[in-house]
Amino acid sequence: MTISVLDLFKIGIGPSSSHTVGPMTAAKWFVDHLQAVKLHARVHRIKSEMFGSLGATGRGHGTPKAIILGLMGEIPDSVDIAVAETRVAQAIDSGKLILAGDKTIDFDYQDDLILYRRKSLAFHSNGMRFTAFDAKGAELHCKIYYSVGGGFVVDDEFAENQGRETANLSPVIADERPLAYPFTTGNRLLELANQHNLSFSSLMLANEAAWRPEHETRARLLKIWSVMQDCVKTGLRQEGLLPGGLKVQRRAKQLYKQLKKNPEKGLSDPLMILDWVTLYALAVNEENAAGGRVVTAPTNGAAGIIPAVLHYYIKFIPGANDEGVIRFLLTAAAIGILYKENASISGAEVGCQGEVGSACSMAAGALAEVLGGTPSQVENAAEIAMEHNLGLTC
Numbered sequence: 001m002t003i004s005v006l007d008l009f010k011i012g013i014g015p016s017s018s019h020t021v022g023p024m025t026a027a028k029w030f031v032d033h034l035q036a037v038k039l040h041a042r043v044h045r046i047k048s049e050m051f052g053s054l055g056a057t058g059r060g061h062g063t064p065k066a067i068i069l070g071l072m073g074e075i076p077d078s079v080d081i082a083v084a085e086t087r088v089a090q091a092i093d094s095g096k097l098i099l100a101g102d103k104t105i106d107f108d109y110q111d112d113l114i115l116y117r118r119k120s121l122a123f124h125s126n127g128m129r130f131t132a133f134d135a136k137g138a139e140l141h142c143k144i145y146y147s148v149g150g151g152f153v154v155d156d157e158f159a160e161n162q163g164r165e166t167a168n169l170s171p172v173i174a175d176e177r178p179l180a181y182p183f184t185t186g187n188r189l190l191e192l193a194n195q196h197n198l199s200f201s202s203l204m205l206a207n208e209a210a211w212r213p214e215h216e217t218r219a220r221l222l223k224i225w226s227v228m229q230d231c232v233k234t235g236l237r238q239e240g241l242l243p244g245g246l247k248v249q250r251r252a253k254q255l256y257k258q259l260k261k262n263p264e265k266g267l268s269d270p271l272m273i274l275d276w277v278t279l280y281a282l283a284v285n286e287e288n289a290a291g292g293r294v295v296t297a298p299t300n301g302a303a304g305i306i307p308a309v310l311h312y313y314i315k316f317i318p319g320a321n322d323e324g325v326i327r328f329l330l331t332a333a334a335i336g337i338l339y340k341e342n343a344s345i346s347g348a349e350v351g352c353q354g355e356v357g358s359a360c361s362m363a364a365g366a367l368a369e370v371l372g373g374t375p376s377q378v379e380n381a382a383e384i385a386m387e388h389n390l391g392l393t394c
Helices: 017-036 052-057 063-071 081-094 156-162 186-196 200-208 214-237 252-259 270-289 305-316 322-342 347-370 375-387
Strands: 011-013 045-050 096-099 103-106 113-115 127-133 139-147 153-155 293-295
Touching (some): 011 017, 011 214, 017 045, 017 052, 017 063, 017 139, 045 052, 045 063, 052 113, 052 127, 063 081, 063 113, 139 156, 186 322, 200 347, 214 252, 214 293, 214 322, 252 270, 270 293, 270 305, 305 322, 305 347, 322 347
Parallel strands (some): 045 113
Antiparallel strands (some): 045 127, 127 139, 139 153
16 A cells, blocks of 8 residues: 555645646646756746646646646645636736746746647546746756546656556555555455454554654644535535536525524434535535635545535534544545555546545445444445446446
């Protein structure tokens, strides 16, 4: 296992982990790479090219905005979404871009940011090529990156090492650090849990120690939960049309007004409770569609499911607390790792049913654990949730 819980749950912006979060990260990586190879000072212009799904649907997913912000040195978890649109508009209108926040370079929106609707790169459908030029127009450096789902990004060197036979699977970057309980399959995860008499969340927490102290992992997971809560709150306040040409009306605020007639506290009717759970998910999905602050869970496209189920746990389960939230997220990550390692969480690769199915499976297993389920029951809940998504169409 080479994936941390903080790799699966990343704070970012909407509307897409593969088309927004990934490209912003890739652009920032390219800028960092230019600095590392001592070319930053010589850069006069950068050409960014999007291929495959990024080229075909990137404009609707905010890919150009993400690329521009990444070149400016922004990263998804800290970019100020309140001024992001203004900064991008200024770069387009002025023909100047502040590279890495400290160097002004030329920028022509039409010529320097190209989306190829019918061209693809070999390794993955979400390919990007960045080329830096000097003041005389000579090429300084070129780098290719791939956004492989869930905000994960790999470069061309990784792709070459992996070989084309893995192009249809979301790759996992090698990480040789030793883990307390390494696993890559559900059988091995169950075997470790039973052998050591540990829950899935306890196994994950022990493995996270390979990256950081336990107190830091706990604090960062609670930060992720805080962002999820803020996303729901914001989504319940907003109204009007969502971005895009379809003129979709926000519905969460109006639904919230209706449901407040039967407040969450004291509810016992399962169907009425499900209305609230649906509302939480809808609020997140609308914020994601609007380019707001969200958490990949494990992707932006499926970002409403885990926050909605976590809200259910906190608001409707007696005794729910922050410790349960931490256990929930750790368990969800253990399940998500299995999909990331062995299949994919990317809708571009496995369809909406695979992407949303992964999130449903993660949420179901995690809820089973915080409700007191055994490792076998947690695994069974995760399996049932995925089973009922497979076979659906996008």
